[in-house]
Amino acid sequence: MLDMGFEPQLRKICSQIRPDRQVLMWSATWPKEVQNLARDYLHDYYQVTVGSLDLAGNKDVTQMIDVCSDLDKYRNLLNYLKENLTAKDRVLVFVETKKGCDMLTRSLRMDGFQARAMHGDKSQEERDWVLQQFKSCQATLLVATGESSFSFNSFHPKNEIHESNLNDLYFN
Numbered sequence: 001m002l003d004m005g006f007e008p009q010l011r012k013i014c015s016q017i018r019p020d021r022q023v024l025m026w027s028a029t030w031p032k033e034v035q036n037l038a039r040d041y042l043h044d045y046y047q048v049t050v051g052s053l054d055l056a057g058n059k060d061v062t063q064m065i066d067v068c069s070d071l072d073k074y075r076n077l078l079n080y081l082k083e084n085l086t087a088k089d090r091v092l093v094f095v096e097t098k099k100g101c102d103m104l105t106r107s108l109r110m111d112g113f114q115a116r117a118m119h120g121d122k123s124q125e126e127r128d129w130v131l132q133q134f135k136s137c138q139a140t141l142l143v144a145t146g147e148s149s150f151s152f153n154s155f156h157p158k159n160e161i162h163e164s165n166l167n168d169l170y171f172n
Helices: 007-015 032-041 070-084 098-110 124-135 146-152
Strands: 064-067 091-095 115-118 141-145 159-163 168-171
Touching: 007 032, 091 098, 098 115, 098 141, 115 124
Parallel strands: 091 141, 091 159, 115 141
Antiparallel strands: 064 168, 159 168
């Protein structure tokens, strides 16, 4: 929430909590902003850490950022895939919405790619089938919403592509 600009709202809510109330705070990460929030509003707090606090990017990953208009996104994605994708590669494409996920998957399939969609409106049976298709390389492109990303921990795709609401495509 902090990285999306909600810190002022969180601080306002925290400032209105009665001092005699117990406050609990969870965070999947522990960046400086979250540490500062905890220090400001939690007194004598306990920190429970699962895993490591060291967050470091994978040095084997090359990140490219393509800033483009909405009209150019799909064309740029197609060009990138045609230039970089081989028959054995698997690619994850993350999009913002379920509707966008289905629309992009349909467009990619019409352009000859073996693409599948994964989002919260899919049944468990369909999700399992899509993951099996992706794992076996029968479908080399998986378009998903961010909420689906937890399902992909065991896969090692060649590329991850994130479509941002800032009119960018992020290629990892």
